[in-house]
Amino acid sequence: MSRETHMLPVWFFIGVLLTIYGVIIFVTALVDYSQPTAVVLAKFHPGLFGGVFLLLIGGFYAFWFWPGRRKNR
Amino acid sequence: MTLTLLAASAVQQSATRLISLSPADILIIVIYFVMVLGIGIYLRSYANTSNDFFMAGREMTAWVAGLSFLSANLGALELMGWAASTYQYGILAAHFYWIAAFPSMVFLALVMMPFYYISKTHSVPGYLRLRYNEATRALSGISFACMTVMMSGINMYAMAIVMKVVLGWNIHFSIWVSSLTVAAYVTLGGLFSAIFNEVLQFFLIWLGVLVVPILGMIEAGGWTGLVLKIHQRVHSDDYVHLWKTLGTFSGNPMGVHWTGIVFGLGGAIACGYWTTDFLVVQRAMAAKDLRSAQLAPIIASYFKMIVPLIVILPGLLALAVLPYRLVPESAAGPGMHSYNEVLPLMLARYCGPGLLGLGVTALIAGFMSGMAGNVSAFATVWTYDIYQPYIRKWETDAHYLKVGRWCTILGVLLSIGTAYFVTQFQSIMDYMQALVSFFIAPLFGTVITGMMWRRATPKGGFWGLLAGTGSSIAMYTLVKIKPAYLAVIALSPNAKDMAENLYRALWSLIICVLVTVAVSLFTTPRPANELVGLVYGYSGIPTDRSLPIYKRPVFWACGVAIFFVILQWIFW
Numbered sequence: 002m003s004r005e006t007h008m009l010p011v012w013f014f015i016g017v018l019l020t021i022y023g024v025i026i027f028v029t030a031l032v033d034y035s036q037p038t039a040v041v042l043a044k045f046h047p048g049l050f051g052g053v054f055l056l057l058i059g060g061f062y063a064f065w066f067w068p069g070r071r072k073n074r
Numbered sequence: 075m076t077l078t079l080l081a082a083s084a085v086q087q088s089a090t091r092l093i094s095l096s097p098a099d100i101l102i103i104v105i106y107f108v109m110v111l112g113i114g115i116y117l118r119s120y121a122n123t124s125n126d127f128f129m130a131g132r133e134m135t136a137w138v139a140g141l142s143f144l145s146a147n148l149g150a151l152e153l154m155g156w157a158a159s160t161y162q163y164g165i166l167a168a169h170f171y172w173i174a175a176f177p178s179m180v181f182l183a184l185v186m187m188p189f190y191y192i193s194k195t196h197s198v199p200g201y202l203r204l205r206y207n208e209a210t211r212a213l214s215g216i217s218f219a220c221m222t223v224m225m226s227g228i229n230m231y232a233m234a235i236v237m238k239v240v241l242g243w244n245i246h247f248s249i250w251v252s253s254l255t256v257a258a259y260v261t262l263g264g265l266f267s268a269i270f271n272e273v274l275q276f277f278l279i280w281l282g283v284l285v286v287p288i289l290g291m292i293e294a295g296g297w298t299g300l301v302l303k304i305h306q307r308v309h310s311d312d313y314v315h316l317w318k319t320l321g322t323f324s325g326n327p328m329g330v331h332w333t334g335i336v337f338g339l340g341g342a343i344a345c346g347y348w349t350t351d352f353l354v355v356q357r358a359m360a361a362k363d364l365r366s367a368q369l370a371p372i373i374a375s376y377f378k379m380i381v382p383l384i385v386i387l388p389g390l391l392a393l394a395v396l397p398y399r400l401v402p403e404s405a406a407g408p409g410m411h412s413y414n415e416v417l418p419l420m421l422a423r424y425c426g427p428g429l430l431g432l433g434v435t436a437l438i439a440g441f442m443s444g445m446a447g448n449v450s451a452f453a454t455v456w457t458y459d460i461y462q463p464y465i466r467k468w469e470t471d472a473h474y475l476k477v478g479r480w481c482t483i484l485g486v487l488l489s490i491g492t493a494y495f496v497t498q499f500q501s502i503m504d505y506m507q508a509l510v511s512f513f514i515a516p517l518f519g520t521v522i523t524g525m526m527w528r529r530a531t532p533k534g535g536f537w538g539l540l541a542g543t544g545s546s547i548a549m550y551t552l553v554k555i556k557p558a559y560l561a562v563i564a565l566s567p568n569a570k571d572m573a574e575n576l577y578r579a580l581w582s583l584i585i586c587v588l589v590t591v592a593v594s595l596f597t598t599p600r601p602a603n604e605l606v607g608l609v610y611g612y613s614g615i616p617t618d619r620s621l622p623i624y625k626r627p628v629f630w631a632c633g634v635a636i637f638f639v640i641l642q643w644i645f646w
Contacts, residue, residue, distance in 0.1 A: 008117075008120060009116070011138060011269075011270045011273045011274065014109065014113055014270065014274060015273070015274055015277050017109075018105070018106075018109050018274065018278075019277065019281070021105060022102060022105070022432060025098055025101060025102060025105075025428055025431075026098070026102075026428035026429060026431075026432065027428075029096070029098040029426075029427045029428035030426070030427075030428060033426060033427060037426060038426040038427060040422075040423060040424055040425060040426050041289070041293060041423050041424055042289045042292060042293060042424060043426060045289070045292075047285055047288075047289060047424065047425070047426070047429060048426050048427070048428050048429050051285060051428075051429050051432075052428070054281075055281065055432075058281075
């Protein structure tokens with residue numbers, strides 16, 4: 002078995018970080034929802050969409066490259 | 075100065091900042107620092123030999139090596155500098171992502187990488203030793219080490235200035251915290267750590283800045299609305315055409331002719347940078363096999379072609395939607411903003427709490443990936459090409475590993491020194507672009523002549539490289555002393571600084587090749603048996619014809635070529 006097999010893949014770290022960021026940005030946008038910060042096009046609530054997008058990407062990578070799951074494959 | 079003092083000082087500096095960060099933004103930035111350090115600590119146990127530390131054990135997959143290859147190039151100057159240049163020159167700046175990337179990256183993958191890989195060299199100067207001699211390696215190794223440290227310092231200073239202007243952070247705080255973080259994770263995990271973090275930073279850069287083109291295009295009313303608004307603002311079509319205005323030097327904002335773009339940029343500078351600058355080539359050489367090493371630059375070239383979405387498009391959008399005009403750095407007075415602030419200004423325009431933190435993290439990630447690339451390449455070249463052959467020749471692997479770790483710290487400290495040097499002499503920043511053309515374009519001439527021509531001799535290689543570099547410096551000095559010579563070197567009195575850089579690089583490449591050929595014809599070549607694996611015609615390059623066509627590098631290279639042609643046609 003090569004050493005690379007034992008090493009956590011970079012994709013796992015990316016998944017974890019983006020998931021954490023997704024949660025922070027989504028929750029911040031929710032709190033900010035009724036009185037959005039005065040930025041251009043705030044009416045579209047980009048924080049909400051951005052948070053969900055990060056959660057989806059991060060969740061996918063974290064789930065797919067989760068260490069235990071990786072060993073089973 | 076301690077970190078506590080630096081942090082306190084940073085908090086005090088908030089009088090003139092563009093952006094105020096919320097607690098969520100600060101939390102995002104702090105988590106980023108924790109993550110990159112955590113990755114370094116985790117990978118410490120995998121960097122046990124010099125091969126692990128300097129070449130990441132040559133275990134990287136094509137995707138990891140490819141994204142890292144590109145990320146090492148996506149430094150802070152790259153992101154903010156080209157967004158600023160787009161505001162100044164329009165879409166012409168996209169040439170630096172298209173013609174300056176795809177042909178040379180594909181050339182590296184298909185033509186040059188097999189020689190680098192099968193020769194098992196650790197670095198580009200190392201290849202020059204195998205192909206030519208020690209003197210050629212020493213010349214390129216020392217010039218590369220100096221250039222790398224200087225570039226790293228300039229990047230660091232640029233980042234610190236942006237952090238000061240945008241966030242009100244103290245310059246010393248930005249320089250020391252960011253660079254010590256890079257020093258920590260690269261020293262711990264070596265190239266493993268640098269590559270892992272570069273891939274992570276690649277995602278952050280994209281996701282952090284992507285909100286700008288999306289919301290910007292909505293605000294501008296799509297591409298048609300964007301073009302219309304730019305036309306109303308600058309009363310010219312020159313800013314939205316790639317090639318149409320390049321028939322004359324005076325017909326475009328960059329003051330350059332198409333020959334300069336095609337031969338100077340696409341031929342000399344781009345080929346020099348992407349095929350011989352060890353900062354990027356090292357990432358591809360860390361791939362697990364030859365096919366992965368060839369695919370790495372090709373994968374990177376696809377992403378490089380779409381980087382304009384997060385760099386060039388924000389610059390164009392700023393031209394269209396910002397209610398005020400930006401000015402050159404030298405003309406920026408109180409209450410005014412310079413070109414260099416384009417990207418942070420656009421982030422501040424569209425990003426609320428949380429997204430803004432992600433955007434600022436993207437800028438910090440850009441800086442750190444660029445710096446980690448420079449520092450890890452410096453440590454490798456210093457250890458393998460200067461320390462090992464000239465200082466301590468017969469030491470153990472553990473010794474060189476230790477030297478590599480110390481070199482990483484030394485590289486960071488030298489970079490910090492350069493950054494402080496630049497704070498005293500700001501005009502040096504303008505000269506850095508020129509320094510790259512001094513060393514990189516002639517180096518490409520030396521490497522490619524050696525790879526393709528069996529008759530090239532060690533003396534030819536050395537004198538060619540010296541003549542190319544020397545002539546480039548001479549041309550630069552000549553124009554500084556007598557500006558009238560710009561018309562000779564750049565072929566037109568209407569040429570501007572950028573055109574001078576492009577043509578100077580082209581002439582230095584040509585001079586390098588001509589001198590290499592001339593000297594080689596009068597000196598003795600190396601015997602054929604010493605050139606196996608190093609020169610075209612003497613090397614058995616492994617074939618990939620047994621693979622299905624979709625797995626061959628050449629198949630994906632054709633794909634990126636088609637993509638390139640379509641983009642040129644759309645934005646002609």
